[in-house]
Amino acid sequence: MNKKKNKIYRQPLPNRFVHWGVAISIIMLIITGIGQMPVYGRYLIVQPFGTKWLTSYEITLWVHYFFAATLLFFTTYHIVYHVVTHISHLGRAEQKDFLFSFLE
Amino acid sequence: MSEKISRRTFLKRSTVASATAGILLATKTPGYAQTDKSDESMLIGSLIDLTKCDGCAAYDTPLCVTACRQKNEHRFPQPQKPIKDYWPRKKHEDWSNEKDRTDRLTPYNWTYVEKVQVNWNGETKEVAIPRRCMHCLDAPCQKLCPFGVIEKTKHGAVKIDENFCMGGAKCRTVCPWDIPQRQAGVGLYMKLAPELAGGGVMYKCDMCADLLEEGKSPACETTCPKGAIEFGPYEQIRKKAYERAKEIGGFIYGDVENSGTLTLYVSDVPFDKINEAIETKKQEENDTRFGRPHMKPEVENMLETTHGYMLATLIAPIAGAAAAGITAYKVLSGQKKKEGGDAHEQEEK
Ligand code: SF4
Ligand code: SF4
Ligand code: SF4
Numbered sequence: 283m284n285k286k287k288n289k290i291y292r293q294p295l296p297n298r299f300v301h302w303g304v305a306i307s308i309i310m311l312i313i314t315g316i317g318q319m320p321v322y323g324r325y326l327i328v329q330p331f332g333t334k335w336l337t338s339y340e341i342t343l344w345v346h347y348f349f350a351a352t353l354l355f356f357t358t359y360h361i362v363y364h365v366v367t368h369i370s371h372l373g374r375a376e377q378k379d380f381l382f383s384f385l386e
Numbered sequence: 387m388s389e390k391i392s393r394r395t396f397l398k399r400s401t402v403a404s405a406t407a408g409i410l411l412a413t414k415t416p417g418y419a420q421t422d423k424s425d426e427s428m429l430i431g432s433l434i435d436l437t438k439c440d441g442c443a444a445y446d447t448p449l450c451v452t453a454c455r456q457k458n459e460h461r462f463p464q465p466q467k468p469i470k471d472y473w474p475r476k477k478h479e480d481w482s483n484e485k486d487r488t489d490r491l492t493p494y495n496w497t498y499v500e501k502v503q504v505n506w507n508g509e510t511k512e513v514a515i516p517r518r519c520m521h522c523l524d525a526p527c528q529k530l531c532p533f534g535v536i537e538k539t540k541h542g543a544v545k546i547d548e549n550f551c552m553g554g555a556k557c558r559t560v561c562p563w564d565i566p567q568r569q570a571g572v573g574l575y576m577k578l579a580p581e582l583a584g585g586g587v588m589y590k591c592d593m594c595a596d597l598l599e600e601g602k603s604p605a606c607e608t609t610c611p612k613g614a615i616e617f618g619p620y621e622q623i624r625k626k627a628y629e630r631a632k633e634i635g636g637f638i639y640g641d642v643e644n645s646g647t648l649t650l651y652v653s654d655v656p657f658d659k660i661n662e663a664i665e666t667k668k669q670e671e672n673d674t675r676f677g678r679p680h681m682k683p684e685v686e687n688m689l690e691t692t693h694g695y696m697l698a699t700l701i702a703p704i705a706g707a708a709a710a711g712i713t714a715y716k717v718l719s720g721q722k723k724k725e726g727g728d729a730h731e732q733e734e735k
Pocket of ligand 3: 457496590
């Protein structure tokens with residue numbers, strides 16, 4: 283039998299979704315953020331294949347905003363998902379406590 | 387100028403303006419707020435009437451150019467020599483041996499007059515075009531400076547702080563006209579790591595911001611013998627530009643270009659013809675250096691698309707919350723069916 287077929291995941295799907303979404307967003311934000319400094323055009327003496335776009339302030343700015351949006355998406359997703367599932371596992375009284383704990 | 391064009395321009399301007407204003411209001415970051423001090427009711431515009439300017443035919447150097455140089459001389463760069471290359475590149479930008487040039491924009495010359503011949507309506511016309519920074523309403527150079535050293539004064543003048551500029555020249559790259567010019571060997575980077583980072587200081591017209599502050603007129607305006615340059619309250623200047631264009635059946639440059647600028651040129655020959663003439667002249671002279679800007683009509687502002695992406699970052703948290711709510715609901719209702727089964731799923735594919 284193929285190993286892949288019976289893979290057991292340590293983390294449920296929503297967690298993996300958030301983990302990789304956040305990881306990729308942050309890496310791309312760093313790369314394109316550096317691209318907002320006059321850096322790639324000057325120091326990349328050898329332009330590695332497929333990296334020409336990094337020297338365009340315009341393209342890196344678009345990509346930066348794109349991943350800013352995905353990072354915001356994944357972080358709110360994470361927070362809302364865990365708050366909702368956490369509350370729903372509590373009893374009535376505990377749910378009240380949980381909500382009031384934010385107000386205290 | 388025909389009714390049609392001004393109406394279309396007006397419509398374009400108002401949609402762009404309201405969309406931009408909405409997004410900026412919602413996203414005005416402290417970074418922007420610090421450097422953009424412009425006050426909409428205080429904006430100063432300028433009208434450059436190409437039917438009046440003769441390029442100062444009677445003088446060696448146009449008077450507006452001389453006046454600008456005299457006024458700003460004390461701020462011109464004094465580089466430490468020898469000037470080092472921009473490591474790891476084997477080049478640097480040095481204009482200090484060409485300080486006397488008045489035929490293009492350089493760190494030592496913030497305005498110049500481009501003179502071209504344009505064929506229009508069966509005649510060959512001499513056109514002289516005083517050029518300098520346009521002072522854009524939505525200025526990419528000011529918004530995108532990575533060090534935040536470009537300021538917009540309350541009058542809308544876009545001003546580079548020569549004491550803190552690192553000379554990365556991003557402002558020139560994002561300016562559709564490549565206006566700011568760089569001098570190596572001066573500025574803050576010389577005190578940091580001049581071998582490794584920084585490139586000098588960027589220089590350009592600052593609309594004589596200090597004179598405007600005192601309620602006086604910019605030097606180029608006061609010396610022009612033809613009254614071809616006029617500064618004044620932006621809305622008034624804009625109205626005047628359209629009236630003048632209508633009167634002569636002419637054209638306007640600067641009102642839609644780069645999403646609108648405070649500088650409005652009026653001409654009786656179309657600007658695409660002028661642009662063609664400039665490009666041809668530069669090609670003939672084999673001139674590929676910065677400092678002789680084009681006059682492409684309706685040149686786009688690179689921030690316009692970006693504003694759309696900024697809007698996306700506002701919507702993203704809402705989308706994230708909605709998606710989370712849906713997933714949580716599905717997972718929870720699935721659990722109910724399994725009656726408290728293990729939330730950690732086991733995927734079989
Ligand atoms: S704008 Fe005035 S000062 Fe400048 S070149 Fe034209 S006529 Fe001369
Ligand atoms: S013309 Fe260029 S340098 Fe001047 S404000 Fe506009 S973008 Fe900046
Ligand atoms: S406004 Fe001042 S800085 Fe700008 S071109 Fe005129 S004289 Fe020079």
